[in-house]
Amino acid sequence: MNEWYAEIITVGNEILSGRTVNTNASHIARRLVSIGFTIRRITVVMDELDEIKQAFIESLSRKPKLIVSTGGLGPTYDDKTSEGLSLAINRPLELNQKALQMLIEKYSRLGIQLTEERRKMALMPQGSIPVENETGIAPGIYINYQGIEILVTPGVPREMENVLENFLSRYLSNRPNKKYYEENFIIKGVMESALAPYVKQLVKKYDLYIKTHPKGKELDNPLLEVQIAGSSENEEEIKKKVKNCKKELMEIGKQLGGSIQEG
Amino acid sequence: MNEWYAEIITVGNEILSGRTVNTNASHIARRLVSIGFTIRRITVVMDELDEIKQAFIESLSRKPKLIVSTGGLGPTYDDKTSEGLSLAINRPLELNQKALQMLIEKYSRLGIQLTEERRKMALMPQGSIPVENETGIAPGIYINYQGIEILVTPGVPREMENVLENFLSRYLSNRPNKKYYEENFIIKGVMESALAPYVKQLVKKYDLYIKTHPKGKELDNPLLEVQIAGSSENEEEIKKKVKNCKKELMEIGKQLGGSIQEG
Numbered sequence: 189m190n191e192w193y194a195e196i197i198t199v200g201n202e203i204l205s206g207r208t209v210n211t212n213a214s215h216i217a218r219r220l221v222s223i224g225f226t227i228r229r230i231t232v233v234m235d236e237l238d239e240i241k242q243a244f245i246e247s248l249s250r251k252p253k254l255i256v257s258t259g260g261l262g263p264t265y266d267d268k269t270s271e272g273l274s275l276a277i278n279r280p281l282e283l284n285q286k287a288l289q290m291l292i293e294k295y296s297r298l299g300i301q302l303t304e305e306r307r308k309m310a311l312m313p314q315g316s317i318p319v320e321n322e323t324g325i326a327p328g329i330y331i332n333y334q335g336i337e338i339l340v341t342p343g344v345p346r347e348m349e350n351v352l353e354n355f356l357s358r359y360l361s362n363r364p365n366k367k368y369y370e371e372n373f374i375i376k377g378v379m380e381s382a383l384a385p386y387v388k389q390l391v392k393k394y395d396l397y398i399k400t401h402p403k404g405k406e407l408d409n410p411l412l413e414v415q416i417a418g419s420s421e422n423e424e425e426i427k428k429k430v431k432n433c434k435k436e437l438m439e440i441g442k443q444l445g446g447s448i449q450e451g
Numbered sequence: 452m453n454e455w456y457a458e459i460i461t462v463g464n465e466i467l468s469g470r471t472v473n474t475n476a477s478h479i480a481r482r483l484v485s486i487g488f489t490i491r492r493i494t495v496v497m498d499e500l501d502e503i504k505q506a507f508i509e510s511l512s513r514k515p516k517l518i519v520s521t522g523g524l525g526p527t528y529d530d531k532t533s534e535g536l537s538l539a540i541n542r543p544l545e546l547n548q549k550a551l552q553m554l555i556e557k558y559s560r561l562g563i564q565l566t567e568e569r570r571k572m573a574l575m576p577q578g579s580i581p582v583e584n585e586t587g588i589a590p591g592i593y594i595n596y597q598g599i600e601i602l603v604t605p606g607v608p609r610e611m612e613n614v615l616e617n618f619l620s621r622y623l624s625n626r627p628n629k630k631y632y633e634e635n636f637i638i639k640g641v642m643e644s645a646l647a648p649y650v651k652q653l654v655k656k657y658d659l660y661i662k663t664h665p666k667g668k669e670l671d672n673p674l675l676e677v678q679i680a681g682s683s684e685n686e687e688e689i690k691k692k693v694k695n696c697k698k699e700l701m702e703i704g705k706q707l708g709g710s711i712q713e714g
Binding site: 203204205206207208209210211213214215216217218219221226227228229230231232233234239246391392395 | 466467468469470471472473474476477478479480481482484489490491492493494495496497502509654655658
């Protein structure tokens with residue numbers, strides 16, 4: 189198998205009932221494609237232990253290089269992804285000391301007690317590495333199982349995105365043998381919601397990963413960090429593509445009244 | 452198993468690459484939930500014969516009452532859902548005479564030749580019943596396999612929606628034993644895009660299926676048929692819920708400058 193296959197598992201009744209559209213899976217897919225993976229399958233399952241376990245077992249049996257899950261990671265009784273994974277790979281849940289440390293620091297900074305429910309977020313399959321979640325509480329879970337890398341992320345979009353970025357920059361070791369190229373810049377004075385339809389168009393046009401990270405205040409003083417990324421066997425080609433897309437998006441930013449700052 | 456389980460299979464590389472968000476699956480889920488089904492799983496697979504076949508085999512093995520697929524139904528070489536299903540259920544593809552008749556009528560009305568590629572859309576697994584597609588060309592495929600009902604719909608959203616509605620009103624025989632209740636009305640003078648954010652809120656609030664069908668011209672003279680539906684074991688409860696939701700949406704329609712007509 190030459191392809192760098194990855195799979196995505198979404199855990200959540202709200203997707204299955206149609207109440208929530210699965211934008212998390214799209215985000216993960218686009219991001220993984222941008223670094224050279226091919227997504228072979230997206231599976232959405234219920235918040236039930238046996239369903240989650242089964243989804244991981246089936247996904248592992250197809251031997252992808254990477255599995256990323258989203259949802260079911262948190263303090264409530266219906267957050268069962270960690271336990272489901274532990275059953276699937278037959279590694280007992282244990283209190284991960286590094287994850288516990290992360291929780292203790294977060295809660296003590298907030299002046300909140302570490303209850304039993306909250307401590308639950310440090311329960312991970314044996315051999316897990318907790319992945320930093322800077323926009324929320326529950327750390328992600330990274331585990332290498334028989335050469336297949338598995339990342340478990342929360343279901344809240346900004347937390348999933350943060351954990352995914354931390355994983356990609358600090359932990360992922362199976363990297364597709366393609367040239368990855370990324371550019372960043374800043375747009376000041378344009379609301380993310382105003383830029384959004386143009387970003388959508390450019391994503392379709394260039395087939396790249398484009399992400400706007402809002403850093404200022406959406407209404408008063410918007411400041412967007414823009415990230416454009418992609419990969420290809422041809423280094424020159426992907427550089428040119430990312431640069432063209434960047435140029436076009438900068439023009440749009442200016443037309444919308446923004447000022448540009450090279451990142 | 453007391454639950455009325457259904458499953459959804461989405462066929463399409465554009466979902467797996469993250470270019471397109473899987474709104475089709477959300478629509479199908481919400482619609483099936485509104486008549487009493489519980490969606491157990493959503494599976495997204497590539498436009499490849501073996502992947503499609505495998506997805507159907509796995510889904511059938513979980514013995515849901517209903518499987519609805521979307522995508523991969525059309526005249527091009529990469530439309531492989533019909534063939535994938537035929538392999539999964541081991542029933543040969545054959546030229547369905549009723550489907551062929553539908554295609555002949557459509558194309559002759561349009562004054563277009565029925566080529567080999569177009570005739571392909573009448574190739575269905577033995578024993579299939581073609582389902583009317585009034586907004587496009589390719590008919591849906593309905594098949595009852597060992598008591599499990601299977602519906603194959605196109606991937607274009609308006610065609611998927613039309614085929615699904617035709618299937619639900621004319622063919623579906625395994626019906627959940629719940630009380631289904633639906634109300635319809637018309638809003639004149641409000642654009643679908645203006646109403647959309649409120650519909651989204653009400654869907655969350657009431658957990659009902661709400662669909663706006665635009666019938667006029669979006670810009671000049673918008674006319675929306677609104678459908679609100681849901682089901683419950685308690686007939687009074689679901690009636691009340693649908694009526695309350697309808698009342699609230701009518702109010703919003705008026706506030707946006709529209710006039711209401713009872714359907």
